[in-house]
Amino acid sequence: MESLSPNIFVADINKTIEFYTILGFDLAMSVPETGPDFVWAMMIKGNVTMMFQTMESLGEELPEIKRTNGGSLLLYIKLSGIRAFFEDIKDKVTVLKGLEKTFYGATEFSICDNNDYVLTFAEDEAE
Numbered sequence: 001m002e003s004l005s006p007n008i009f010v011a012d013i014n015k016t017i018e019f020y021t022i023l024g025f026d027l028a029m030s031v032p033e034t035g036p037d038f039v040w041a042m043m044i045k046g047n048v049t050m051m052f053q054t055m056e057s058l059g060e061e062l063p064e065i066k067r068t069n070g071g072s073l074l075l076y077i078k079l080s081g082i083r084a085f086f087e088d089i090k091d092k093v094t095v096l097k098g099l100e101k102t103f104y105g106a107t108e109f110s111i112c113d114n115n116d117y118v119l120t121f122a123e124d125e126a127e
Contacts, residue, residue, distance in 0.1 A: 005042075007051040009058065010115045011069055013038040016052045019114040022092050024085075025050065031057075048077055070116025082107050082123035101125075 010016045014036060017027055025043040032038070039057035043050050058065065079085060086099055086109050096118065097110040108122040 003049070005049040005051055006075065007053055008073075008115070008117065009055050009065060010052050011055070012114075013041050013052055013054055015114050017041055017043065019093075020050065020052075023089060023119075046079070050075075074110075074118045074120055076120050076122060078122050078124075080123060082109070082121060082125070085121065 013030075017038070020043045021027075023045065025045040025048075027041060028044045028049075029042040030038050031040040038054075040051065040053045043052070055065075083099065089111070090098075094112040095109065096112055097108075097120075099107060099109045101107050105124060106122045107125045108120055110118055110120045113119055
């Protein structure tokens with residue numbers, strides 16, 4: 001295996017692109033190539049790639065995929081410079097859990113994206 005790139009189903013691709021742009025992601029690819037009626041988008045920041053797709057575009061190809069936002073999914077994203085990143089976005093997003101040092105040594109915080117998915121950002125800071 002070489003990589004993992006989640007394809008997350010969302011109700012509104014445009015709002016999702018706007019939200020992830022706040023987090024510093026860039027739009028790398030989309031279907032169609034220009035908006036406003038996107039049905040799929042790939043966004044990248046550093047080594048993290050996230051894909052977003054409308055549920056309507058899926059049709060009935062995979063009925064096992066639930067047609068609701070959010071869910072029992074938490075995306076754990078490691079990064080450098082967590083404190084500066086937190087300060088940059090904390091007033092622009094819904095913070096669920098502020099910066100804290102965990103028992104396993106990571107500094108983390110959690111937010112909720114515009115689709116009710118939970119994103120936890122983490123850094124293994126030097127003591």
